[in-house]
Amino acid sequence: MPSSTSLQALIFDVDGTLADTENEGHRVAFNLAFRESGLDWDWDPDLYGKLLQVTGGKERIAWYMARYRPGEAPAALAAQLHALKTAHYCGLVGAGKVRLRPGVARLLCEAREAGLALAIASTTTHANIVALLNANLGRGASRWFKVIAAGDSVPHKKPAPDVYHHVLHALGLPAGACFAFEDSGLGLAASSAAGIRTVVTPTAYTAGDDFARAFSVVSHLGEPRNRPRYLGGRAPQPGWVSVSQLRAW
Numbered sequence: 441m442p443s444s445t446s447l448q449a450l451i452f453d454v455d456g457t458l459a460d461t462e463n464e465g466h467r468v469a470f471n472l473a474f475r476e477s478g479l480d481w482d483w484d485p486d487l488y489g490k491l492l493q494v495t496g497g498k499e500r501i502a503w504y505m506a507r508y509r510p511g512e513a514p515a516a517l518a519a520q521l522h523a524l525k526t527a528h529y530c531g532l533v534g535a536g537k538v539r540l541r542p543g544v545a546r547l548l549c550e551a552r553e554a555g556l557a558l559a560i561a562s563t564t565t566h567a568n569i570v571a572l573l574n575a576n577l578g579r580g581a582s583r584w585f586k587v588i589a590a591g592d593s594v595p596h597k598k599p600a601p602d603v604y605h606h607v608l609h610a611l612g613l614p615a616g617a618c619f620a621f622e623d624s625g626l627g628l629a630a631s632s633a634a635g636i637r638t639v640v641t642p643t644a645y646t647a648g649d650d651f652a653r654a655f656s657v658v659s660h661l662g663e664p665r666n667r668p669r670y671l672g673g674r675a676p677q678p679g680w681v682s683v684s685q686l687r688a689w
C-alpha cells in the first residue's frame with residue numbers, strides 16, 4: 441500500500457459504515473416493497489445476511505428471484521420493486537429510524553475543520569445517501585462531500601474497485617493521499633484493489649469477513665468517551681480514530 445505524504449481526503453462507504461443501515465433500513469424497505477406489490481416474499485435477518493453477498497439492491501432482488509422464486513415473476517419486476525424499496529428506505533431514514541454509528545459525525549466535523557476533502561464511495565442509490573446525510577447531519581449536509589459516487593455511477597459495483605477509481609479521479613488525488621472507511625470484506629476488496637489504506641468498522645453482518653488487507657480494524661470509529669474495541673491492524677492512539685491519528689499514519 442502506498443503511504444501518504446500528506447493526507448488530503450477521507451472516502452466513506454455508506455451502508456454499514458456511516459450507519460448500520462441494512463437490517464432496520466434496507467431489509468425492512470425491501471419487505472415493505474414486496475408486501476405493497478402483493479408478494480408474500482419476506483427476507484428475515486438470516487436470509488438477508490446471505491443475500492448481502494450480492495451488492496446492489498436491484499441485483500439482490502434479481503438474484504433472489506432467480507434462486508428462490510424461479511418462474512414466479514417476470515425479471516423486469518426487479519427494477520419496479522427496487523424503485524418502491526428506495527421510496528420506503530428514504531421514508532424510514534427520514535423518520536429517524538437509522539442513526540449514524542459512533543464517531544462518524546465527530547470524524548466528519550474534524551475533517552471539515554482540518555480542511556480535508558470528504559467523499560462517498562457507495563453501492564447504494566444516490567437518493568438513499570442524501571436522505572441519510574440530511575436526516576442525521578442536517579439539511580444540505582450532502583454538500584459537505586466533494587464527490588458522492590453511488591451504485592449506478594460506475595459499471596461494476598463492489599467488490600470491483602470501479603467506484604473508488606471513480607472517486608479518486610473526481611477528487612484528482614492519488615490513493616496515497618486518502619483513507620477509505622468500510623465495514624465489509626466486499627467493500628475492503630474494492631478499496632484495497634484501488635490501493636487506498638482502509639479503516640474497517642465491521643457490523644454484525646460483516647464481523648466474520650476477511651479483513652486481512654485492512655490498515656486498521658476497530659469496532660467503530662469511537663469517541664473520547666466511547667472508545668472502540670481494537671480488532672486488528674494498526675491500533676488508533678489514544679483509542680479512537682481521529683484526523684490527527686490518520687495524519688500520523
Ligand code: XBP
Nearest residue numbers: 455466495496497562563564565627
Ligand atoms: C451496500 C449495498 C447496498 C444496499 C442496498 O453495499 O449492497 O446495495 O444494501 O442499496 P456497500 P440499494 O456498503 O458496500 O456500498 O438498494 O440502493 O442498491
Ligand code: MG
Nearest residue numbers: 453455456623
Ligand atoms: Mg458497506
